[in-house]
Amino acid sequence: MSQNLITALKNPDLYPHEVDGFQVIETHISWVILTGSYAYKMKKPVNFGFLDFTDLTAREHFCKEELRLNQRLTEGLYLEVLPITGTTEAPVLGGEGAAIEYVLKMRQFPQSQLLSTLQANGELNAAHIDEMAQQIARFHAHAPHVPLEHYQGTPEAVMDPVLQNFEQIRPFLSDKADLQQLDALQAWAQTSFERLKPLLKKRKAEGFIRECHGDIHLGNATLIDGKVVIFDCIEFNEPFRFTDVYADTAFLAMDLEDRGLKSLARRFVSQYLELTEDYEGLELLNFYKAYRALVRAKVSLFSMPAEASPVQRAATLRQYRNYANLAESYSTIPSRFLAITHGVSAVGKSSVSMRLVESLGAIRIRSDVVRKKLFGNQESENAVGAGIYNAEASAVTYTKLHELAGIVLRAGFPVVLDATYLKRAQRDAAAKVAEATGVPCLILDCTAPDAVIEGWLAHRRAIGNDPSDATLEVVKAQQASREPLGADEILHSKRVETHNSKSLDNLIADIRQRLPGL
Template sequence: MTQSLIEALQNPALYPHPVEGFEVIETHISWVLLTGPYAYKLKKPVNFGFLDFSSREAREHFCREELRLNQRTAPDVYLEVLPVTGSLEAPQLGGDGPILDHILKMRQFPQSGLLSNVLARGELTNAHIDELAREIADLHADATHVPMEHALGSADAVMAPVLQNFEQIRPMLEDAADLAQLQHLEAWAEDTFTRLEPLLDRRKVDGFIRECHGDIHLANVTLLDDHVLLFDCIEFNEPFRLIDVISDAAFLAMDLEDRGLKALSRRFINAYLELTGDYQGLTLLPFYKAYRAMVRAKISLFRLAQEQDPAERAAILGQYRNYAALAESYSAIPSRFLAITHGVSAVGKSHVAMRLVEAFGAIRLRSDVERKRLLPAAAEAELYSAAATLATYSHLHQQAASILLAGFPVVLDATYLKQAQREAAHAVAEQSGVPFLILDCHAPQAVIATWLAERQKAGVDPSDATLAVIRAQEASREPLSEAEQSLSGRVDTDQAASLDGLVERIRRRLPGL
C-alpha cells in the first residue's frame, strides 16, 4: 500500500507550494519524497525488532516523536506532521477524510551541506567542530533527565547492548584471528565494566542519563544558513536515545577517529567538556567509544550472509576489521603527563595548549573558564580576588588529578606566574606519577597587544584581561627557578616553528605518546 501511496503523492497539484520535481530516497525504514523546497517523509510498515512501524498508529506516533525530538536542534527543518487522507488513487495532505497514513514535512536542504560531504571536499574546519560541540552541549543541557525509577540508564542496562554486540557478531565470524580478537575485546569490556560499574550507576543518580540524540555522526550534521545543524536523532528506540550524555558525545568522537580525524576528535571532546564541565565522564569515554565502534562493526557484518561475491565479502570483512581494530585501540594503556602554561594573558597560551590537545590527546583545563564555573555569581572584583584565584588554582589541580587518574594527559591553561602555583601543580604530577612540563610562553609586547585587541573585538574569549592587567602581571611575575627551567620548554608563540619544535621535543622526551 505504501509504495502505491508514494507513487500517488508525486502529483504537484497536492502541494500548497511550487514543486521543482520529485525525487524519492528510500532507506530500509522510510521513503523521503523531495520536492525542491520541502521534503516529505513516510515511514515503512516494517518491524525489525529494534523498531516497529507495522501499524498506522505506530507510524503516527513515531512521526510525532521524530518531530518533537528533532525540533530541539533543527526547529526550522522539522516543520509538522500531516495526515494523508482520501484514497490511494487520490490522496490529500491534511484533508478531513479517512486517514491513510501520516507524513512528516521538513525543509529540504542540499546533501552537499552534510559534514560528511564537506569533509569529502576537504572543507571541514576547526570552526565547524567547535560549533558542533556547542550544539551538542546545548542539547544535553536542555535534555530531559531520565528518572531513577526508569529501567534504562543503570549499569546493567548500559552493559546489556555491549554484550549483545559480541553475541551477535560471533556467529558471523569464521577466521581464527578475528574470533581471538573478539574474545579479547569482550574480556576487556567485561573487566572494564566491573571497574566502572559504581560510576555507571552514579551517573544516573547524578542526572547524566538524559534524552539524547543517539546517532551523532558527520552524516547527521549539515551546514544550513552558514551554521552547523544537528538532525535525524533516534526516535524509534528509547534504549538508543535514553543514554549517558558522554556516550552520545563518544559516538561523534569515534566517527571522527574512524575517518582518520584524531586531532578533530580530541578538539571536539575538549570543547564539549569545556562547555559542560563533565570531566567525570572522561573515565567512561574509552568504554563508550569502543562500544560505538563495535556497533558499527556489527552493522558492517550484517550484509555478509547475503553477499556471495568474494571481492565484496572481503570488503565487508575489511570494514569490520577496521572498526574492531579501532575498538581495540581504546583498550590501550595511555601515556600521561601534566603540563602547565606559563605567561601573561593574551600571550597565546590557549593556542599552545590546544596543540597539545590535538597532538597528544591531552585534556585542556582553562583557568578563565573554570574560575567562572566555580564562581558563577561572583562580581568581577570578587572573581579576581586573591581568594578566588587561590580557589581556582586548587580546583584546577583537583580536576587535573582526576583526569590523570582517568588515563588522560592534562594541560593546565593558566598564567602560573607565581612559584607557589607552579609548585602545587608539580606536586599533582609527582603524586600521580607522571612527567611534569612547563610551557614557557613568550611573544613581543606589540604582538600581545594586537592579539588582546583582536579577542576583545571578537568578544568570545572567556578571559577578562585588559592591557593594564597584563602590565600588572609583568610587574608581579615570579621568574622560573633554575629547577623549574630544567622542566620547561620555551615557546615563542608568534612563531609557528617554535610551537612545532615544542611538540617534537615532547614526542622525543615522552616516546610512549
C-alpha cells in the same frame, strides 16, 4: 502498497507549494520525498526488532515523536505530521477521511551542506566542531532526566547491548585473527565494565542518564543559513535514546576518528568538557567509543547479502575490521602527562594548549573559564588584582584547576592547564598533582614580543568572545611581578615562542619523543 504510494506521491498537483522536481532517498526504515522547498518522510512498514513500524498507528506515533524530539535541537526544520488520505493510486496529502499513511513534513536543505559531505570535500573546520560542542553541551544540560526507577542507565542496562554486539558479530566471523581480536575486545569490555560499575551507578544516581539524541554523527548534521543544525535523533527506541550523556558525546568523537579526524575529535571532547565540566564521567569515554565502533562494525556485517560474492564479502570484512581496529585502539593505555602553561596574559597560551589537545589528546582546562564559573561572569573593572582576580579568588581558581586535573589524569587522559602560573607556589601545587598521580609534569614557558602581545590583546577586544578580561595594564603588572622559573623547574620546562609555528611544532615533537605512547 508503500512503493506504489511513493510513485503516486510524485505528482506536483498534490502539494500546496511549488515543486521543483522529485527525488526519493530510501533507507532501510524510510522514504524521503524531496520536492525542492520541502521534504516528506514516510516510514516503511518494517519490523527489525529494535523498531516496529508494521502498524499504521505506530507509524503515526513515531512520526509525531520524530517531530517532537527533533524540535529540541532544531528550529523551523521539522514542521508537521500530515495524514495521507484517499487511495494508494489517488492519494490526498493532508486530506479529510481515514488515513492510509502518515508523512513528516520538513524544510528541505541541500544535501551538499551535510557535514559529512563537507568533510568529504575537505571543507569541515574547527568552527563547525566548536559549534557542535556548544549545541550538544547546551542540549544535554536541558535534556529531561530519565527517572531513577527506570532500568535504562543502570550498569546492567549499559552492558546488555555491549554483550549483544559480541554475540551478534561472532557468527559472521571465521578468520582466526578476527575471532581472537573479538575475544580480546570482549574481555577488555568485561573488565572495563567491572572497573566502571561504581561510576555507572553514580552517574545514574546523579541524573546523567537523560533523554539524549542517540545518533549524533556528521551525517546527521547540516548547515542551514550558515549555522550547524543537528537532526534525525532516535525516535523509535527509547533505550537507544535514554543514555548517559557520554554515550551521545562518544558517538560523534568516534565518528570523527573513523573519518581520520582525530584532532577534531579531541578538540570536540575538550570543548564539550569545558562547557559542561563533566570531568568525572571522562573515564567512560573510551568504553562508550568502543561500544559505538562495534555497533558500526556489526551493522557492516548485517549489510552483507546472504549470497555475497567473494568480492562483496572481502569488502564487508574490510569495513568490519576498520571498525574493530578502531574499537581496539580505545583499549590501549595512553601515556599521561600534566602540562602547565607559564606566561603573561595574551602571550598565546591558549593556542599552545589547543595544539596539545589536537595533537596529543590532552584535555584542556582554562583558568579564565574556571574562574568565571566559580565567581560569575562579572568583569574585573580593568583593575589589577581586583574583583574575581584578587589573591583569594585566584587561590580558589588554582585549587579548582588542580582538582580537575587530578580527575582527568585518574580517568586516563593527559591534561594541560591553561593559566599564567606566574607564581612559584602555583607551579609547585601543580607539580604535586603530577606526583600524586604518577605522571610527568611539563612547564610550557610561553613567550612572545611585547608588540605581538599588544596586537593579540587588541584582536581579543575586537572579537569580544574571549573569556579573559586582561588589559595591557594587567599584562605589564604581571611582567613586573612574575616569579621566574627556578633552576630545578627549567629542567622540566620547554620554551615556546608562541608567535613562531616552528616552535609549536618542535614542542609537540619533543613531547612525543619523551612520551612515545602518545
